[in-house]
Amino acid sequence: MGVSMKWRVAAASVAFWAATAANAGTLVEDAGAFGVRPAAEQVAISPSGDRILMLVPGRGAQTSLKVFHLLTGEERTILSAPGTPETLRWCRFGSETQIVCRYGGNLMVDGLLLGFGRLIRIGVDGTGLAQLGQRSSFYDAGVRQFDGQVLDWVTNDGGSVLMAREYMKEAGRTGTRMSRSKRGLGVDRIDLLTLKSEEVEPPRPEYDDFVTDGRGHVRIRTDYAEDSSGILSGQVKYQYRGANGGDWQALGTYDQRNENGMQPLAIEAESNSLFYTQKLNGRDALYRMVLDGSNKPELVAKNDAVDIDGVTRFGRGQKVIGYTFATDKREVVYFDREFDGLSQSLGNAIPNLPIISFSDSSSDGTKLLIFAGSDTNPGGYYFLDRKTKEMSPLFDARPALAKRTLSPVKPITYRAADGTSIPAYLTLPPGSAGKKLAAVVLPHGGPSSRDEWGFDWLAQFLAARGYAVIQPNYRGSSGYGDDFQGANGFKDWRKAISDVNDSARYLVDQGIADPAKLAIVGWSYGGYAALQAAAVEPTRYKAVAAIAPVTDLALLKREADEYTSSQMVRDFVGSGEHVREGSPLQNASSITAPVLLVHGDLDLNVGVQHSVKMASALQGLGRPVEFLRFKDLDHQLDDSQARIQMLTQIGAQLQKALGQ
Incomplete structure (x- = not known):
């Protein structure tokens, strides 16, 4: 199927979004361009x-x-x-x-x-x-x-x-x-x-969730098991019933503590099938089960390197048209020949925007809303009429960056201290040859998460300021299977933090980074990793910025005491010497680099007291520390002015410490 690009809808919509990007150069301009919300x-x-x-x-x-x-x-x-x-x-x-x-x-x-x-x-x-x-x-x-x-x-x-x-x-x-x-x-x-x-x-x-077939019929009900006091155990039980109703029948279970069992993704009415993921050789594979009472699983897809992590659906009936996974880059494999051809045609029509997704559609499926972007383009939305095969741009996701030259993101791997291959992404300043640069290590949050190839506003801001940026998918990251994820980034913090520090070592060994000009910045678990990495190797980093960081593992467990997830948090963090040894707050005396802490005081993910206590400890030790606290904001800091202020202070801190 061919797709011709005819820009007929753009005039009415883009006019609203017209914006003049600030010229790159000053910290104020960069912070303003990258900090504003989409x-x-x-x-x-x-x-x-x-x-x-x-x-x-x-x-x-x-x-x-x-x-x-x-x-x-x-x-x-x-x-x-x-x-x-x-x-x-x-x-x-x-x-x-x-x-x-x-x-x-x-x-x-x-x-x-x-x-x-x-x-x-x-x-x-x-x-x-x-x-x-x-x-x-x-x-x-x-x-x-x-x-x-x-x-x-x-x-x-x-x-x-x-x-x-x-x-x-x-x-x-x-x-x-x-x-x-x-x-x-x-x-x-x-x-x-x-x-x-x-x-x-x-x-x-006793039931906590339901799943339908996309056509108005309830087919699955879910029970998140809890004890007599209402505390969640981590055990999840699923029941289903047939297409014509009838009694509920046992379907399967999932243990959230060890991530074992089935995880329903979608029920497709057309085929009366459940699509779900379950472990196969230590990685999530995609299965299909016809809900006819036989409970017979059929393997749909697996990948020997990464988890299958989702399905792609289309239309108001939510037909399952493919599945997704992420290696170096995210991929979609389509079952549906028409959508496979449509995806290829769109890739030919807009070749510089390879991240393409079908965001929504009209009821009859003839009019599509499409998002397209890339590592160097924050992306935008398009309107496609499948009958006329005409596609029109609607608007940019980030018009403030429309005239900016952004930096390509390169998937790389490096060797950890024990020889394990660690995947990562490297972003160099626009036009840079990548030699002897000031550099920033940017570990992701989670820890059971991962970075992916594409546009990242924080990484691109740092690259625009002239820094090489490495984003390591350290051990403890999800998506690469059970062995790579291990116990998790708290219980096995030594391995995760070692991998983070090894990414800095890689930049130096490759001649990309000046060893005297390294900094580390992170958000959530990434903020924890930034502080703990600086405590483990006090002389490696010249500056640390931690946004909404976990600073004390014992405090993380205590914070959960009043919530139904308390036992699950305690199980995830664990008990033993690692709780003290793996807490930046307990190792504050080892941190010598200047620290910037950023936190919203309505953060439900990581309480603001983590930063309050860390700031107090560093101040008591006479260490250089700044604390940027935002009133009434949560973990995501979804406020343009707050993000601009945060980027301005991070930029000023790095400029002072690294001389950039």
């Missing part, structure tokens, strides 16, 4: 394909919902959230006239930081704002964190959603028969226009 996120297309919606950033943490009509060029801002304490998480068309959004954030409740989220409906004209979940009551018998989730989108009836609704009983209300008695998670079909609901699955407290 101009569009959570982009979706309406059932007819005539409208586009997106979330756009406002000042600071503010986020707004905009709707564009592709035929008339009309644009409308219909909803805004301040970002503190709540923000818009995502929005999607439930019908041609109704939109469903989730908003949420983190709040301090009786001294405990809790996440919360709510689902709402609003018309494309900005009217009819209404809550979809059960309304809170003064008599609620507990704190309602989340009101549920959308399981399925049913557009063939004029617009309804299948919603897993959280029901909470009331307590303390006397003298009336109106007191609510339902509790637990149930499933309701909600008409988005009238808000009338129909019970599909009665609420029961």
